[in-house]
Amino acid sequence: MSMTSALDITRSVNPPRAAFLNFPLGHTCGKPNEPELNRQIMLDTLESLTSMTKPGSIKMLPYKWSEDDKWGRTAMTEGDQRVERYDTPQYQNEDDRRRAEEHAGESEECHVCVSYSGDSK
Amino acid sequence: MPAEPVQYMTRIRDQYAKLGYKPYQWVANEEPSAWQPMRKPLSECRLTLIASGGIYVTGQVAFHFKDDASFRAIPTDTKTEDLRFAHFAYDTTDAKIDPNVVFPIDTLRGLVKEGVIGELSEHAFTFMGGIYSSRRVRDELAPQLSERAIAEKADVALLVPV
Numbered sequence: 001m002s003m004t005s006a007l008d009i010t011r012s013v014n015p016p017r018a019a020f021l022n023f024p025l026g027h028t029c030g031k032p033n034e035p036e037l038n039r040q041i042m043l044d045t046l047e048s049l050t051s052m053t054k055p056g057s058i059k060m061l062p063y064k065w066s067e068d069d070k071w072g073r074t075a076m077t078e079g080d081q082r083v084e085r086y087d088t089p090q091y092q093n094e095d096d097r098r099r100a101e102e103h104a105g106e107s108e109e110c111h112v113c114v115s116y117s118g119d120s121k
Numbered sequence: 122m123p124a125e126p127v128q129y130m131t132r133i134r135d136q137y138a139k140l141g142y143k144p145y146q147w148v149a150n151e152e153p154s155a156w157q158p159m160r161k162p163l164s165e166c167r168l169t170l171i172a173s174g175g176i177y178v179t180g181q182v183a184f185h186f187k188d189d190a191s192f193r194a195i196p197t198d199t200k201t202e203d204l205r206f207a208h209f210a211y212d213t214t215d216a217k218i219d220p221n222v223v224f225p226i227d228t229l230r231g232l233v234k235e236g237v238i239g240e241l242s243e244h245a246f247t248f249m250g251g252i253y254s255s256r257r258v259r260d261e262l263a264p265q266l267s268e269r270a271i272a273e274k275a276d277v278a279l280l281v282p283v
Binding site: 001002003004005006007008009012013014015016020022024025026027028029030031032033035038039041042043045046049050055056064065068069071072075076083084085086087088089090091092093095096097099100103104 | 124128148150154163179183209213283
């Protein structure tokens with residue numbers, strides 16, 4: 001079951017089941033600190049598991065990000081806010097870096113927390 | 122629909138053209154992937170969450186931004202406040218405030234408590250979805266993710282892209 005906020009990309013990829021939420025990128029499952037809304041979004045999404053019968057179906061969820069569609073127009077015109085594509089781990093903060101480096105020191109390889117595919121960065 | 126869905130493929134095509142890049146080769150599948158009907162009610166199912174928003178747990182190595190095709194296994198009883206984000210292609214501000222916007226762990230845990238979902242698998246699996254090579258995702262990353270989901274005896278996989 002796929003959730004999505006990018007309808008055109010999902011149509012192109014064509015997963016068996018999808019639920020589309022028309023929210024800005026970074027909000028595929030809802031809004032911050034709105035557990036009741038997010039619960040409803042999830043219930044509506046999961047309902048598709050039993051109600052959908054046709055592969056490639058996309059359910060259009062009825063939730064609105066805001067009363068106007070300004071956010072959508074901004075998203076089209078400003079393009080994405082991509083930062084540089086650094087090739088070293090981008091920790092959210094320095095504590096994370098320290099913990100990860102300590103952890104790496106403890107064991108040769110942690111099979112649970114880190115899995116690489118291919119290169120051994 | 123209140124607002125027209127954003128046309129991301131058009132936007133990115135136009136952006137790349139402006140920057141002088143070659144057009145991005147989007148994945149276009151004529152046929153959807155294999156259909157699996159539900160074999161039992163969701164209330165008896167084990168659900169595996171697979172998310173591409175660059176989520177990791179403090180203590181794990183963070184994702185990098187240059188076609189990082191690795192994934193992380195996040196125990197599904199992880200404290201929400203221990204979740205972190207490393208991604209370059211979306212604004213992670215709200216995700217850092219409430220991870221559930223792209224990693225709906227509390228939402229799902231709540232539905233397990235309510236009996237809507239049977240249980241969550243031992244781990245959720247996450248990766249950093251800004252990987253330009255769809256071949257690497259298809260041939261390297263995706264098979265590993267499905268292998269892990271199958272090993273944890275998932276009945277349902279919930280995919281959460283950003």
